[in-house]
Amino acid sequence: MSAAFSAPVVKGWCPGLFAPMQAADGWLMRVRPPLDRMTAAQAHLLADVAEQDGNGQISLTNRGNVQLRGFSLEAAQAFPQRMIAAGLGQADPEAERRLALQVSPLVGIDPACATETMLCADALRNGLVDHPSLSALPDKFGFCVDGGGFFPTGSLRADIMLQAVGSPVPTEAGWRVVCGSSCTEPQTAQVAVQTALALAEAFVKRGETQRPLRVPAIGKQLFAEIGLRGVSASGAEMQNGSLLAARAGHLTGSAYAAVAPLGRLTAATLRSCAQVAQQGDGLLRMTAWSGLVFSGLKKNPEISGMxxxxxxxxLRVYACIGTPGCAQAAGDVGRDALVLAPFLPDKADLHVSGCRKGCAHPGAATVTLVAGSEGYGVVLQGTASDEPICILPKTEDVRAFLQALPKGDV
Structure with missing residues (x-):
């Protein structure tokens, strides 16, 4: 490891409604909107709380969550009850932490998305609430219900995935359960939900510490534990969602998307998004690429800050919070990422990381820049934890490097 890039401290957990994280700029609060959607009224409330109790900075995460920054300890302690009263959290802290569940953002508004998607998601969510033993799952362990459609199957990634087969109208046995590198034969929605819960129970009983999304071979072992023979997952069901470009603008029908640059927006911008939602069906649907989907609009919205x-x-740039939000970061990587974005070749993506942990984008990028004491370490077609091929001292050097890259496919 280069002396300029020391190993970061890996905390190994995610903040939650009842488990705020202390960051360099204050306490970090996180909300999981139920089934990845919130009303315009709830969005207005979050914007008010962000300004009144935090520093007004908000993040949309790749798990469909909302983070508010800069809280005092007193404000952080009062935050959960305000969210519960607003319908944005469970009163039971253990039930709340089990609900790491993402759903296709266009469910109910995309005719090509499987018709049973919301039914399946509701059933899985209820099952997670009713299984107290699953509180032993790691904080980052997640589920998703992927109905396909405009955003193809594989756009969502999680440790245990329910994916539609034959959407938009699945057959009687129209869902497969994917866990790591293995999946089931098609099942009914009801059976698929029970299979997903059984796999999670098996994970807990085995005392695993590595998640299937990170160590795919674990999936085969978990299927064996519950008495099912998992078949090899390939093709669409293993599609890497991070390779699908974030979509902004018109999607399908009356659905439009707006994406927060680097996942960041202000309280004022969130209010603007809530006002746009009120022009449609009143809902803001979270996406896995730091965006919001609106339905019922007549034209593409123009939202300052989105x-x-x-x-x-x-849309092809990733960066963590950097300084001053993280004590481990070696620079203001978000600022630099936005400055460098215009110089990125078409079809290439750029990850600018404050340290080797690579929180903003764990996967490989065309170009990854890792901030260090001597400048940016450059990694091509790799991750922030890989060894850099060179170190560029100044942002101007990085810009020249990007401009010298071949155009088109890199």
Whole structure:
């Protein structure tokens, strides 16, 4: 390891409604909108709380969550009850932490998304609430219900995935359960939900510490534990969602998407998004790429502080909070990422990380920049934990490097 890039401290857990995380800029609060959607009224409330109790900075995460920053300890302690009263959290802390569940963002508004998707998601969510033993799952262990459609199957990634087969109208046995590198034959929605819960129970009983999303071979072992023979997952069901470009602008029908640059927005911007939702069906649907989907609109919205056009280069750039939000970061990587975005070749993506942990983008990127004491370490087609091929001292050096890359496919 280069002396310029020391190993980061890995905390190994995610903040939750009842488990705020202390960051360099204050306490970090996280909300999981039920089934990845919130009303305009709930969004207005979050914006008010972000300004009144925090520093007004908000993040949309790749898990469909909302994070508010800069809270005092007193404000952080009062936060859960305000969210519970607003319908944005469970009163039971253990039930709340089990609900790491993502759902296709276009469910109910995309005719190509499987018709049973919301039914399946509701059933799985209820099952997670009713299984106290699953509180032993790691904080980052997640589930998803992927109905396919405009956003193809594989756009969502989780440790245990329920994926539609033959959407938009699945057959009687129209769902497969994917866990790591293995999956089931098609099942009914009811059976698929029970299979997913059984796999999670098996994970807990085995005392695993590595998640299936990170160590795919674990999936085969878990299927064996519950008496099922998992078949090899390939093709669409293993599609890497991170390779699918974030979509902004018109999607399908009356659905439009807006993406927060680097996942960040202000309280004022969230209010603007809530006002746009009120022009449609009143809902803000969270996406796995730091975006919001609106339905019932007549035209593409223009929202200050959000990306609303599909050709914006910032859709292909990732960066963590950097300084001053994280004590481990070696620079203001978010600022640099946005400065460098216009110089990124078409079809290439850029990850600018404050340390080797690579929180913003764990997967490989065309170009990964890792901040260190001597400048940015450059990794090509790799991750922040890989050894850099060179170190570029200044942002201007990085810009020249990007401009010298071949155009088109890199």
């Amino acid at each position: 990306i609303t056009h599909p050709d914006d280069a910032r």
